[in-house]
Amino acid sequence: MGEQNPPVFGVVGLGEVGLPLALRVAESGYDVVGVDIDEERIRSLKSGESYIIDIPSSDVQATVDDGVTVTTEYERLSDATHIALCVPTPLQKSGQPDISYIVAAVDELVEVISPETTVIIESTVYPGATENLIREIVTDAGFTVGEDIYLASSPERIDPGNEQYDLEDIPKVVGGVTASCQAQTERLYEDIFQTVVSVNSATEAEMTKILENTFRNVNIALVNELVKVADNFGIDFWNVIEAAKTKPYGFMPFYPGPGLGGHCIPVDPIYLSWRARQNGIDTPLVDLADRTNREMPEYIVRRLTEVLNERGIALSESRILILGVAYKSGVPDTRKSPAIDIIDGLEKSQASITYHDPYVPRLNVNDVGPYTSVELTDDLLASVDCTLIVTNHPEIEIETIVDRSSLIFDTRNATANYDADNIYRL
Ligand SMILES: NC(=O)c1ccc[n+]([C@@H]2O[C@H](COP(=O)([O-])OP(=O)(O)OC[C@H]3O[C@@H](n4cnc5c(N)ncnc54)[C@H](O)[C@@H]3O)[C@@H](O)[C@H]2O)c1
Structure with a gap:
C-alpha cells in the first residue's frame, strides 16, 4: 500500500x-x-x-x-x-x-x-x-x-x-x-x-479473547456453585465475597447471579470447547461451568418456590413481578437473558407474571408473549406476592421496592444496604 x-x-x-x-x-x-x-x-x-x-x-x-x-x-x-x-x-x-x-x-x-x-x-x-x-x-x-x-x-x-x-x-x-x-x-x-x-499469530489473538471470556464464565460458575452451598450453611455469601476482597493479592471478586446472558460470556467458551473437541481434546471444566451457569434460572425458580412456600404461598397461585429482564444492568439487550428462562419456568408452574424494565418495553419468551413492561407503581408492588430482582438497572429505586413489596427475592444483591424480613437474597 x-x-x-x-x-x-x-x-x-x-x-x-x-x-x-x-x-x-x-x-x-x-x-x-x-x-x-x-x-x-x-x-x-x-x-x-x-x-x-x-x-x-x-x-x-x-x-x-x-x-x-x-x-x-x-x-x-x-x-x-x-x-x-x-x-x-x-x-x-x-x-x-x-x-x-x-x-x-x-x-x-x-x-x-x-x-x-x-x-x-x-x-x-x-x-x-x-x-x-x-x-x-x-x-x-x-x-x-x-x-x-x-x-x-x-x-x-x-x-x-x-x-x-x-x-x-x-x-x-x-x-x-x-x-x-x-x-x-x-x-x-x-x-x-x-x-x-x-x-504471534491470529490464532493467539483469538485465543486471548476466548481466554478472557472463559475466565469470566468459569469464575462466575464457581460463585454460582458456592452461593448454593452458602445458602445451605445459612450464611450470606455476598458478605463472604466482600470479606475475601480485602485480601490484597491473589483474589478477584466475581458475583453470583440468576445466570449468564448476552452475546459473549455464555457463548464464547462454547466456541473453544467445540473446536478443542474437534481436535480430540476435552474441556471438562469449561463444560461444567457452562452447565452450572445455565442451571441458575432453574435454581432461582426452585428457591423462589421454597421461599413462597415458607410463607404459605403456592407458586402456581402466586403473582410475581420481575424487575429487569435485560441480561445486565444498564443495557436493553435481552439476548440469552436469564430472565427469559426464569419467566419460562415460572409460566410452566402457572405463576402469574408481570415485569418492569425501563430499557425493554416488550419481551418474547420462547413461544409466549410478547410481554409488555408494566409501570412500576406502589399499588403494583403491594399487589404482588413477590418482587423478583433479576437485573438491577440504575433507574430502579431499591428503597421504594423494599418499602412497598411484601416479599423480595434479590438475585443481584441490589438490596445490600437494607436489612429487612421481607428480603431474601440469592
Ligand atoms: N456485543 C458485545 O458486547 C461484544 C463485545 C466483544 C465482542 N463481540 C463480538 O463481536 C461480534 C459482533 O457482535 P455484536 O454484538 O456487534 O453483534 P450485533 O448483532 O449487535 O451486530 C452485528 C451486525 O452485523 C450485521 N450483519 C449480520 N450479517 C451480516 C453480513 N453478512 N454482512 C453485513 N452485516 C451483517 C447485523 O445486521 C448486525 O447489525 C460477535 O462476534 C461478538 O461475539 C461482541
Whole structure:
C-alpha cells in the first residue's frame, strides 16, 4: 500500500461492536464505509438515529454529516484499504457455534475488495478460524494471504454499558496470519487506539479473547456453585465475597447471579470447547461451568418456590413481578437473558407474571408473549406476592421496592444496604 493512498476503513456489521468502531475510526480522521445487511439499521443511521445504547444519536448524526458512508451495498467497499469484520458469532439451536455470518460476509467481501486490502476479524471466533476457515475462502477466491491480501485477528473487547473506558483506551490485541498482515494492521491501529498488544499469530489473538471470556464464565460458575452451598450453611455469601476482597493479592471478586446472558460470556467458551473437541481434546471444566451457569434460572425458580412456600404461598397461585429482564444492568439487550428462562419456568408452574424494565418495553419468551413492561407503581408492588430482582438497572429505586413489596427475592444483591424480613437474597 503506497503512502499516497490514504486509508479507507470499511466496517462490516454495524452492531454493538461495528458501530462504535466505525465512529471511533471516523473520529481519528479516516474515511469510513460501514456496511450492514439490515436495511432498517442503515435507514436509522442515515437519518441520524442510533440503535446502540452507548452511542447517542447526536454522534451518529455528526458522523454521517461528516461524510461517513453507511450502506447495505458491499460494492461500496471496493476502495477500502482496511476492512473490519464485526458480524455476529452466535450459537445454533443445537448449541454449536454458528459461523454462517462470518462465512457469508467473507464470501461477499472477496467479490468486491481490491488487492492489498487488510481484513481484520473483530468478531469473536474459535481459535484458528482466521488462519484456516477465512484464509481458505480468500485463497479460493484467488488471493495470496500476506502478498496481495492481509488477514489479521483483533477481537473486540468492548463492554456495553461500561462508561469507564472509551473504545480507544481499551488495549487492542492484534495477531496477523503473516508478518506483513501483522504489520499492516498494527500500523493502522496504533493510529486509532492508545495501545496495541501484538501477539504471534491470529490464532493467539483469538485465543486471548476466548481466554478472557472463559475466565469470566468459569469464575462466575464457581460463585454460582458456592452461593448454593452458602445458602445451605445459612450464611450470606455476598458478605463472604466482600470479606475475601480485602485480601490484597491473589483474589478477584466475581458475583453470583440468576445466570449468564448476552452475546459473549455464555457463548464464547462454547466456541473453544467445540473446536478443542474437534481436535480430540476435552474441556471438562469449561463444560461444567457452562452447565452450572445455565442451571441458575432453574435454581432461582426452585428457591423462589421454597421461599413462597415458607410463607404459605403456592407458586402456581402466586403473582410475581420481575424487575429487569435485560441480561445486565444498564443495557436493553435481552439476548440469552436469564430472565427469559426464569419467566419460562415460572409460566410452566402457572405463576402469574408481570415485569418492569425501563430499557425493554416488550419481551418474547420462547413461544409466549410478547410481554409488555408494566409501570412500576406502589399499588403494583403491594399487589404482588413477590418482587423478583433479576437485573438491577440504575433507574430502579431499591428503597421504594423494599418499602412497598411484601416479599423480595434479590438475585443481584441490589438490596445490600437494607436489612429487612421481607428480603431474601440469592
Ligand atoms: N456485543 C458485545 O458486547 C461484544 C463485545 C466483544 C465482542 N463481540 C463480538 O463481536 C461480534 C459482533 O457482535 P455484536 O454484538 O456487534 O453483534 P450485533 O448483532 O449487535 O451486530 C452485528 C451486525 O452485523 C450485521 N450483519 C449480520 N450479517 C451480516 C453480513 N453478512 N454482512 C453485513 N452485516 C451483517 C447485523 O445486521 C448486525 O447489525 C460477535 O462476534 C461478538 O461475539 C461482541
